[in-house]
Amino acid sequence: MRLVATDLDGTLLGPGGEVSSRSVAALRAARDAGWYVVLATGRPPFMVDLLMPQLGDVATHGIMANGSVVATLPDQAVLRSVRFDVDVATGVVERLRHVDPAYRFALATDSGFAHEHGFAERMPAPTPTPPSDDVLVAAAGATEAIKLMVFHDTLGAHELLGLLPTILGHDVSVTHMGADCVEVGVAGIDKATGLRFLCELLGVDASEVVAFGDEYNDHEMLVWAGHGVAMANAPEETRRLADEITLTNLDDGVAVALERMLRA
Numbered sequence: 260m261r262l263v264a265t266d267l268d269g270t271l272l273g274p275g276g277e278v279s280s281r282s283v284a285a286l287r288a289a290r291d292a293g294w295y296v297v298l299a300t301g302r303p304p305f306m307v308d309l310l311m312p313q314l315g316d317v318a319t320h321g322i323m324a325n326g327s328v329v330a331t332l333p334d335q336a337v338l339r340s341v342r343f344d345v346d347v348a349t350g351v352v353e354r355l356r357h358v359d360p361a362y363r364f365a366l367a368t369d370s371g372f373a374h375e376h377g378f379a380e381r382m383p384a385p386t387p388t389p390p391s392d393d394v395l396v397a398a399a400g401a402t403e404a405i406k407l408m409v410f411h412d413t414l415g416a417h418e419l420l421g422l423l424p425t426i427l428g429h430d431v432s433v434t435h436m437g438a439d440c441v442e443v444g445v446a447g448i449d450k451a452t453g454l455r456f457l458c459e460l461l462g463v464d465a466s467e468v469v470a471f472g473d474e475y476n477d478h479e480m481l482v483w484a485g486h487g488v489a490m491a492n493a494p495e496e497t498r499r500l501a502d503e504i505t506l507t508n509l510d511d512g513v514a515v516a517l518e519r520m521l522r523a
Contacts, residue, residue, distance in 0.1 A: 273508060
């Protein structure tokens with residue numbers, strides 16, 4: 260192997276968003292062995308930055324916002340950023356509000372980040388701004404959307420994954436963010452497309468990649484990688500796609516698998 264790509268929440272991280280010393284040591288050993296270490300996450304870049312004090316210089320790259328942003332780490336030098344017209348995001352928000360006013364939103368644009376009440380409580384890491392009553396008002400003047408997140412007062416993320424495509428159609432993609440909300444973005448963009456882009460840039464073949472994940476937004480990446488590893492805490496659908504199942508994130512499943520691979 261030459262590259263390890265790992266999801267964060269529910270995979271590498273513990274329930275409090277912490278990285279264990281064993282996991283850091285395993286990633287460090289992979290780095291010392293000449294591997295690229297990639298964080299592949301639904302988190303936007305600012306939430307990945309919050310982990311850098313724990314990880315130091317272990318991670319070499321980040322695939323963030325479910326593949327929309329690819330950057331070097333820890334400096335966050337952007338290699339690729341897939342954005343879409345803010346009018347598309349506005350249209351999604353307005354359509355869902357018309358269907359059900361219980362939908363809530365968070366929106367990252369070229370003018371900043373806004374989130375409505377209830378978003379921060381669903382996130383595994385602090386948000387940089389106070390809540391807004393209306394993300395569209397807060398994002399007035401923006402021209403490009405980077406990430407649109409949708410949550411609901413009574414529906415969970417897995418329910419929204421099944422419901423929203425029937426409302427929004429196939430012009431946009433709906434993916435699990437990794438927390439209790441979903442992301443709406445450019446169709447055809449996911450962690451696998453970001454990982455493929457990065458591997459082509461680095462000259463790494465898919466057969467030389469091991470990927471770890473625990474959720475629906477990891478599916479494409481687990482299938483694309485030469486060796487896909489699901490966490491024991493992953494849904495059955497995710498475990499079925501993997502080449503291997505490791506221990507849970509609470510039991511340092513990523514570290515356990517990497518230690519074995521590095522000994523081989």
